[in-house]
Every structure is written in C-alpha cells, then in structure tokens.
Amino acid sequence: MDSKILNFYAFNSARYEVVKDKWNDVNLEIYYHKGHEFNLDRMMKGMKASLDYNSKNFSPYQHKQLRIVEFPRTGGGFAQSFPNTIPFSEAIGFIADVDDTKEGGVDYPFAITVHEVAHQWWAHQVIGADVLGATMLSESASEYVSLKVLEHQQGKSKMRKFLKDALDRYLLSRTTETKREKALMYNDGQGYIRYQKGSLVFYALSDYIGEENMNNALKKYVEKVKFQEAPYTTSIDMVNHFRAATPDSLQYVIKDMFETVTLYRNRIVDVTSTELDNGKFEVEIEFNVSKYRNDEKGKRYYGEKVGDTISYKTDKMNKPILSVPLADYIDIGIFTEVEVDGEKNEIELYLKKHKITNINNKITIIVDEKPTEVGVDPYNKLIDTQSEDNRRRL
Numbered sequence: 426m427d428s429k430i431l432n433f434y435a436f437n438s439a440r441y442e443v444v445k446d447k448w449n450d451v452n453l454e455i456y457y458h459k460g461h462e463f464n465l466d467r468m469m470k471g472m473k474a475s476l477d478y479n480s481k482n483f484s485p486y487q488h489k490q491l492r493i494v495e496f497p498r499t500g501g502g503f504a505q506s507f508p509n510t511i512p513f514s515e516a517i518g519f520i521a522d523v524d525d526t527k528e529g530g531v532d533y534p535f536a537i538t539v540h541e542v543a544h545q546w547w548a549h550q551v552i553g554a555d556v557l558g559a560t561m562l563s564e565s566a567s568e569y570v571s572l573k574v575l576e577h578q579q580g581k582s583k584m585r586k587f588l589k590d591a592l593d594r595y596l597l598s599r600t601t602e603t604k605r606e607k608a609l610m611y612n613d614g615q616g617y618i619r620y621q622k623g624s625l626v627f628y629a630l631s632d633y634i635g636e637e638n639m640n641n642a643l644k645k646y647v648e649k650v651k652f653q654e655a656p657y658t659t660s661i662d663m664v665n666h667f668r669a670a671t672p673d674s675l676q677y678v679i680k681d682m683f684e685t686v687t688l689y690r691n692r693i694v695d696v697t698s699t700e701l702d703n704g705k706f707e708v709e710i711e712f713n714v715s716k717y718r719n720d721e722k723g724k725r726y727y728g729e730k731v732g733d734t735i736s737y738k739t740d741k742m743n744k745p746i747l748s749v750p751l752a753d754y755i756d757i758g759i760f761t762e763v764e765v766d767g768e769k770n771e772i773e774l775y776l777k778k779h780k781i782t783n784i785n786n787k788i789t790i791i792v793d794e795k796p797t798e799v800g801v802d803p804y805n806k807l808i809d810t811q812s813e814d815n816r817r818r819l
C-alpha cells in the first residue's frame with residue numbers, strides 16, 4: 426500500500442478473469458470466475474454509484490484502485506470490505522438471477538456493492554473504537570448510503586418496500602433477543618439493530634432534517650475523525666454532529682431514534698371521502714398516534730426515564746391508550762392509482778408532516794383527484810410495531 430491502512434486484509438487466489446473500468450482516476454476491477462458474467466454490469470454500476478455518493482457528500486476516496494474479488498459460496502455467503510479490496514461471495518451477487526421487471530424485487534448485487542464500497546469511508550476512514558455502538562459508525566452508515574443511492578435511482582415512492590422489509594426484520598428479530606436490546610448508539614452489535622434499525626433510523630433522520638443537512642453533518646464528522654489513531658471515535662461523537670444539525674422542534678427524534686428504544690403504534694381508524702361541487706375531494710381521516718419505550722429487557726415505559734409513566738388518554742371506544750407525551754411530526758399521505766400499460770401505479774396526491782400532540786386525531790384535507798388510499802406514516806419511515814394498519818384503502 427502507498428498509504429496507511431487498517432491492519433486488515435484478505436488473501437484471494439484463483440484463476441480469474443478480470444473486467445476493468447475507470448471512475449475518474451481510479452482503476453475499477455472485478456476478478457471473477459469464468460462463466461459468472463451475469464451481474465458484472467450491476468456491480469460495476471454499484472461501485473461507481475457508491476464512489477460518487479460518498480465522495481460527493483463526505484470526502485475523497487483514498488485509494489488509486491477499487492477491486493471486487495469473487496470467492497466460492499463454500500467460503501460463505503457474504504462480502505467484506507478491506508482497504509480497496511472487496512472479497513465478494515458468488516452466492517450474493519455473481520450468480521444471482523435478478524429480474525428487474527418483478528414488482529418488489531431488489532437488485533441486490535447492486536445494493537450490496539454500494540454498501541461494501543461505502544465501507545471504504547465507514548470503517549476505513551471513520552474507524553470506531555471497539556465499544557458499544559461501534560457498528561452504527563460502520564454498518565448503519567454504509568446501509569444508509571445504500572438506501573440513499575437506491576432512492577436516487579428509483580424515486581422516493583419506491584422506498585417503502587426497502588423500509589418495510591427492514592422494519593419487519595427488525596421487529597421479528599427483536600422478539601427472539603435473549604440478552605438485551607440497547608439503543609442504536611449503544612447497541613451490542615446485533616445484526617437486526619446495526620443493519621435493519623440502523624438503516625431505518627438514518628433514513629428517517631435524512632427525511633426529517635433533509636439529506637443535504639444530514640450529509641453536511643456527516644461530512645464535518647468525517648473531516649474531524651478520518652484516519653484518526655487511538656483514541657478512536659465513538660457513536661457519541663457522530664450523534665452530537667446530528668444533534669447540532671437538528672432544529673429544536675425535532676430534537677425528540679434524536680432521543681427516540683438513537684438514545685432510546687422507542688416504538689410507535691400508529692394506525693388509521695377511519696376514513697371518508699366526499700366529492701365536492703367543484704370536482705375536488707374532501708378526505709376526512711381519523712387516526713391514532715402513540716409511542717412507548719422499552720428498557721433493555723423489553724419492559725415498557727412512557728416517560729423520560731425507565732420507570733416513568735404518564736397519565737393515559739382514551740380512544741373512541743373508551744379504551745385507554747398510553748403514550749410518551751407527543752409533539753411529533755408524522756407524515757399523512759393520500760394516494761390515487763393510475764393504470765399505465767396494465768400496471769397500477771400509485772400517485773401521491775398529498776404528503777405532508779403534521780404536528781401531532783394527541784393520540785386521537787381527525788383531520789380534513791382537500792385533494793384534486795379521487796383518492797384510493799390514505800396513510801399515517803404511509804412509507805413506514807418510523808419504527809412502528811404494526812405497519813399493516815398504517816394505510817387504509819377507500
């Protein structure tokens with residue numbers, strides 16, 4: 426190497442074919458097993474997209490080349506990012522049969538490549554101390570980059586499938602936790618926290634405070650700590666950079682997402698739509714918003730500290746619903762469908778964050794076209810214990 430690197434590298438040896446390309450002055454190479462050409466284009470595209478996003482938003486790429494090196498699936502089904510070199514299992518990219526026409530499908534050779542290349546920043550420039558929360562700096566940040574690149578490529582409205590998948594995997598995995606679940610910034614390294622919860626939280630924060638603002642905060646952080654030697658940085662430093670970039674009205678988001686284990690229980694209760702004389706539609710939506718916190722062992726509480734409770738409010742059936750006091754900004758969405766070439770496409774008629782201070786809410790919104798579906802947090806950006814009832818068809 427011609428620069429300092431982590432003492433962390435891989436040996437790979439095989440009879441390889443090589444495909445080469447360039448990104449600015451950087452040599453891009455994929456070393457692959459002859460016959461495994463299926464997804465080389467997707468992976469090459471992923472290398473470029475990740476180099477673009479990370480270098481544009483955070484700091485320059487530090488090496489003169491970037492290499493992906495195939496290894497057989499008998500060695501495992503993973504990819505791992507070493508300085509400028511990424512061993513990549515045939516099982517998770519090279520021999521994947523990606524069908525772009527299938528609704529709900531994910532181009533994972535592309536998405537995984539973006540994630541692994543992002544580690545050149547988030548593990549190899551920002552090197553976390555070996556303490557609780559360290560994987561937030563590497564895995565959550567790399568997964569965030571992967572989601573943002575997908576968002577730029579596919580559009581915001583296609584993100585629900587990625588977010589809902591992450592949410593469902595987080596919710597399912599936490600039910601089998603046998604040790605303890607700590608907040609994201611102090612997590613114990615569990616995969617479902619550092620990947621699934623981490624990607625949701627980083628994505629939601631970029632939605633709340635703006636992608637540019639969030640990336641500027643990350644850029645300042647990278648400038649401060651990159652290629653640092655001991656004592657290494659921790660998640661506290663990264664979260665402080667987020668906090669500084671977050672307005673007062675949204676500081677609760679930092680507490681909920683990073684510092685505590687906070688879960689929403691949002692749902693549509695009722696919806697009606699009436700056509701008006703002028704051809705527009707009046708949509709009346711009744712919905713609940715509530716949230717609770719869990720301590721490490723999964724015990725619920727509703728205040729600032731473990732053990733705190735608050736007085737409860739009742740829903741319209743007079744059943745009590747508890748919640749942490751609310752002053753939360755929540756997306757309310759109204760959608761319609763248009764058919765193009767026999768395929769139904771969802772169109773946003775309305776999407777806006779509303780400030781919610783009550784558990785029970787009723788709002789009226791006027792839209793230009795006939796709505797077919799409404800939702801509270803309809804894209805599942807928030808951690809919600811039951812995401813299925815966030816939307817209701819009319």
Ligand SMILES: [Zn+2]
Pocket residue numbers: 540541544563564567
């Ligand atoms: Zn990773």
